[in-house]
Amino acid sequence: AQSVTQLDSQVPVFEEAPVELRCNYSSSVSVYLFWYVQYPNQGLQLLLKYLSGSTLVESINGFEAEFNKSQTSFHLRKPSVHISDTAEYFCAVRDNFNKFYFGSGTKLNVKP
Amino acid sequence: DTGVSQDPRHKITKRGQNVTFRCDPISEHNRLYWYRQTLGQGPEFLTYFQNEAQLEKSRLLSDRFSAERPKGSFSTLEIQRTEQGDSAMYLCASGIWGGNTEAFFGQGTRLTVV
Numbered sequence: 001a002q003s004v005t006q007l008d009s010q011v012p013v014f015e016e017a018p019v020e021l022r023c024n025y026s027s028s029v030s031v032y033l034f035w036y037v038q039y040p041n042q043g044l045q046l047l048l049k050y051l052s053g054s055t056l057v058e059s060i061n062g063f064e065a066e067f068n069k070s071q072t073s074f075h076l077r078k079p080s081v082h083i084s085d086t087a088e089y090f091c092a093v094r095d096n097f098n099k100f101y102f103g104s105g106t107k108l109n110v111k112p
Numbered sequence: 113d114t115g116v117s118q119d120p121r122h123k124i125t126k127r128g129q130n131v132t133f134r135c136d137p138i139s140e141h142n143r144l145y146w147y148r149q150t151l152g153q154g155p156e157f158l159t160y161f162q163n164e165a166q167l168e169k170s171r172l173l174s175d176r177f178s179a180e181r182p183k184g185s186f187s188t189l190e191i192q193r194t195e196q197g198d199s200a201m202y203l204c205a206s207g208i209w210g211g212n213t214e215a216f217f218g219q220g221t222r223l224t225v226v
Contacts, residue, residue: 004154006154009152036217041220041222042220043116043118043217043218043219044155044203044205044217045217049214090155094214094215097167098209098210099145099160099168100145100215102147102154102155102156103154104152104154
């Protein structure tokens, strides 16, 4: 069975500081991992994904995540956050039936 | 293509009434998913379709919940005899079976049962 754990429900950080949002997964099958971002009263938007190949994946707005098989983790990082990054972030795993399982989310609050 | 579309965006209903939500997926996508999201939680899987076939419905929350995708295009999610605990955001997503793609989400329908 697949499951996703996001250990931090809220992460406050000052603008231009680095941030890491943690995600751990359990999966008995091949691993496909995703990070989604959700703004208030909106649906989820894909931030980045790991399907195969390089374990470090990047988004167009400066986020990156590294797939670590031995630690079953897929932490999301950004070296310098902006006010506009304030949102809720969800880690997800996809199983071999193309069903997606989500963590409980981490609210990133970027303060000036 | 304008992405996944959900209608309505907001619905307020009285307890005991029936409600129906519609989802129009991205046109070439053969997979369609329904999720429920409550405050402070991640999306919770409800059911999904491959074209018009409903592949799993055991995760639907009760027999008051049902979903259809009659022609393999748009889908509807119906909740009968709504209860206050049904208040949530209902999210629809679509994707491609077998493709290296993510699920593409609509903006959701927020249901409030009063």
